[in-house]
Amino acid sequence: MRILIAVVLLMPLTAPLYAEPLSFDAALDRAARHAPELQGSEAGVAAAQSAAIAADRLxxxxxxxxxxxxxxxxxxxxxxxxxxxxxxxxxxxxxFINPAKRRARAARAQADIGIAQADQALEIQNVALGTALAWIDLHYAKRRLSQLDLLDESLDDLQSTVTARLASRSARPAQALEPAQLRAAIADRRSALAAEVARARATLVRFTGDPLADVQGEPPPSTIDGDKLKAGLASLPRLRAFDAQIVAADAETQLARADKRPDWxxxxxxxxxxxxxxxxxxxxxxxxxxxxxKRRQEPKIAARASEASRARFARMAVEREIVAALSSDLADHRMHHQQLDNARKTLVPLARQRAQLDLDSYAAGNLDLGTALLSTLALVEAEVDALAREADVARDAIRIQFTYGDTQP
Known part of the structure; x- marks a missing residue:
């Protein structure tokens, strides 16, 4: 009964805090504490450490x-x-197991700990990357949705203008339908963006465990230091996992060699x-x-040595793959930066000027309403596209930083 009363008293205090919108750093912290993947990998490390205690015992x-x-x-x-x-x-x-075999078993157990820790580092990286991308996707999807809402509000003024011109018989009756058609087109875009918001929020809920997950604040800077990332590739969790597998393969080779020494x-x-x-x-x-x-121990030794060589070549291949992938991702990031600059400096200003000129021409009676509305829609499309390009730049920066560098940008 006392426990039940304590839970009831604490619920009003904890529930509102749990449902607050999350900043970028707060989302990462929440995921690090609540993601079940990380709790499972931590249990795997603990299991390997416990098993290592008895590995070299008699x-x-x-x-x-x-x-x-x-x-x-x-x-x-x-x-x-x-x-x-x-x-x-x-x-x-x-x-009494021969000492060489006991040492090899101890080395194999330590290698298992290294593998478990490398797997844990990979899980930490994957959870952080997934959380960060979900936060970015939700942030920009909501901003694009807000942009459409602003256009929808501006159509009210345009509808009033059309109504006034219809009353004065300076516009055709069919033109009264054109704002509604534009609203229908905007509604289609809003439905698509609402689905993006729902998908991003679902992913953020998955990693943070907050059923009402939402975002607040600004995304982190999108700058990337490519040279620093290339210099630190050797410490990546993915390569550390291969290093741990190499250590394990070498321990297996030592264990096979130890079989040539008798136990008693x-x-x-x-x-x-x-x-x-x-x-x-x-x-x-x-x-x-x-x-x-020659027919018993040495074939096993050769097999284990070949496995160790295979692990080393696999690590070398993955390292080359990572170097190539980083160079490719950096090139895409530069391209997306250039596209964003083009949208901000050229495409959006031109679309805004054209929309204003067409609206002025329509007000002066020199242009039909349909053309003016299409220019207005093109302006919104340009602004939403600029936000999409900004989101691509932010996603690139997050994915590159969290894949090839630290989990904090």
């Missing part, structure tokens, strides 16, 4: 309980301790016989005999 000793030489035929059949052969034996044995087992037993006869003690050592290494 096996548990074995307890041997037996009745030996029990007669099943003859005069003493079925009778315990009636002859000098039957014994009740209690023994213990301990296997030490055992001791105490045998209790019939009181008329003396008890017996047995001590022994069992040693593995790797007598045919």
């Amino acid at each position: 096996p548990d000793p074995k307890l041997d309980l037996a009745v030996k030489d029990f007669p099943v035929t003859g005069p003493d059949a079925g009778r315990l301790n009636r002859d000098n052969f039957t014994m009740q034996v209690v023994g213990i044995s301990q296997e 087992t030490v055992s001791g037993a105490y045998g209790r016989r019939e009181p008329n006869y003396g008890d017996l003690v047995t001590l022994g050592v069992t040693v593995d005999l790797p007598l045919f290494p």
Whole structure:
């Protein structure tokens, strides 16, 4: 009951805070704390660390309980301790793994920790990238939607002008339908943008765990230092994952080589016989005999060494792929910057001038309403397209920074 009361009292305090719009940094922080992918990768690291504790330990000793030489035929059949052969034996044995194999197992366990940590770094990168792109998509989709709303409001004034001209019989009756047609075209664009907003918000909800996720504030700067990114490629989580796999392959090779060294087992037993006869003690050592290494151990060593070479070549190929991808992405980023500058400095100003000139011509009776409305729609299209180009630049910057650099721009 006390717990229930505490939960009820705390709900009004926590719920509003949880539903506040998120800045860019706040969304990343929320995702880092609530994304189940990161919690799962953290559990994977903990599992590898726990397994490493026992990796190089000796096996548990074995307890041997037996009745030996029990007669099943003859005069003493079925009778315990009636002859000098039957014994009740209690023994213990301990296997000793050769030190080279134990060291190799420890190295393999540490490699597993490295693989788990590299996987965790990849998950952190993927979650941060997905959250950042969802925030950018939602931010710009809402801005483009707001741009359409402004045009819809401006059509009210235009509709009043058309109505006045119809009343004065200076416009054709069919022209009264043209603002409604423009509103229908805007409604189609609004539906598409509303779907983009919904998709981006759904992705942001997925990563942050906030069912009412929304955005506020401005996106981060879109500047990229290409030289710095190229200099730090070796520390990328993807390459670190390959490095961990190389370490694991080398540990497997060491483990295969260690099989050429024998393991041994030490055992001791105490045998209790019939009181008329003396008890017996047995001590022994069992040693593995790797007598045919060319057909047993050496093929395994060669296979593990080939796997290690394959891992190194795979890492080299991925590094070249990343270098090429970074150069390509930087080229796209420069292209999108140029397209954005062209839209801001040329396309939008020209569309605005044309729309104003056409509206002035329509007001003066020198142009039909349909042409003036098309110019107005072209202006909105240019402004929305400029926002889309700005979103492309922002997405490029986020994707490049979070893929090839730190998770904070």
